[in-house]
Amino acid sequence: MLRRTIASLKSSISLHITEEASIHNAYHCRTFTTQSPLHLREKDRICPKHIDSVITFVLGGPGSGKGTQCAKIVETFGFKHLSAGDLLRKEIVSDSEYGSMILDTIREGKIVPSEVTVKLILRELESGDNHKFLIDGFPRSEENRIAFEHITGSEPNFVLFFDCPEEEMVKRVLSRNQGRIDDNIDTIKKRLKVFESLNLPVIDYYAKKGKLHRINAVGTEDEIFEQVRPVFAACEKKATIT
Numbered sequence: 001m002l003r004r005t006i007a008s009l010k011s012s013i014s015l016h017i018t019e020e021a022s023i024h025n026a027y028h029c030r031t032f033t034t035q036s037p038l039h040l041r042e043k044d045r046i047c048p049k050h051i052d053s054v055i056t057f058v059l060g061g062p063g064s065g066k067g068t069q070c071a072k073i074v075e076t077f078g079f080k081h082l083s084a085g086d087l088l089r090k091e092i093v094s095d096s097e098y099g100s101m102i103l104d105t106i107r108e109g110k111i112v113p114s115e116v117t118v119k120l121i122l123r124e125l126e127s128g129d130n131h132k133f134l135i136d137g138f139p140r141s142e143e144n145r146i147a148f149e150h151i152t153g154s155e156p157n158f159v160l161f162f163d164c165p166e167e168e169m170v171k172r173v174l175s176r177n178q179g180r181i182d183d184n185i186d187t188i189k190k191r192l193k194v195f196e197s198l199n200l201p202v203i204d205y206y207a208k209k210g211k212l213h214r215i216n217a218v219g220t221e222d223e224i225f226e227q228v229r230p231v232f233a234a235c236e237k238k239a240t241i242t
């Protein structure tokens, strides 16, 4: 599976992205390890610019408030916000070769193949000067997680999990009013099932690694942010000390 992911990265995917050269260069960079060494085969490692970056994964069910809280983190702590869902939706409207597959997958509440999503994220990680990233809505599955680790050679520094009861998530999504194709009761039901079966194992994985910060996602946006703030304040403090 991992070999297939790398092989497909090297081959035909061309998501309107001009980074074939950058992927090529990355393959020829020195090998590296980041926060935690990953025992990858040397030839499979990539050396992107984000080697010294702070990477935060932001997880939670549909409508749990990930995007809302990310906006506040960006404003307060200067992170760059990468929403996997937004990156995939941009692919649909840019008419990329994967657009119709992505649209069908999102409409069905399923998960887009990891190599597609990781490639979009990697492009963003490698662009611009910001080295502090919030990766929102990713990894959604163990396959996503393993593909990210394998392709980038990195792990997140920490992971936020917005823990929200299902009925509250459904209520929020149904009143979101942003014209999203997946904001309807049938797709929400499917997304909740996928969240439970594929995303919860990833959350457990990071809990076991001691990287998870569980946030009670019920309350006002400001009340929730008061739980989020200390996580990032501690991260800033640590960066000043080291």
Ligand SMILES: Nc1ncnc2c1ncn2[C@@H]1O[C@H](COP(=O)(O)OP(=O)(O)OP(=O)(O)O)[C@@H](O)[C@H]1O
Binding pocket: 060, 061, 062, 063, 064, 065, 066, 067, 068, 069, 085, 137, 172, 173, 175, 176, 177, 217, 218, 219, 220, 221, 224
């Ligand atoms: N604490 C809150 N209380 C009530 N409504 C909220 C709260 N936080 C966010 N919302 C609203 O709920 C809706 C969903 O929030 P948001 O888009 O941030 O969720 P999300 O986790 O990013 O969802 P998705 O996974 O579907 O992208 C939005 O309309 C948002 O304004």
Ligand SMILES: Nc1ccn([C@H]2C[C@H](O)[C@@H](COP(=O)(O)O)O2)c(=O)n1
Binding pocket: 062, 083, 084, 085, 086, 088, 105, 106, 109, 110, 111, 112, 113, 117, 136, 137, 138, 139, 140, 144, 182, 191
């Ligand atoms: N890692 C991801 C993230 C998102 N998707 C698809 C499937 C989701 O239902 C949809 C919307 O994402 P959201 O905006 O809710 O984060 O996008 C995926 O396949 N893989």
Ligand SMILES: [Mg+2]
Binding pocket: 066, 067, 083, 085, 137
């Ligand atoms: Mg969102």
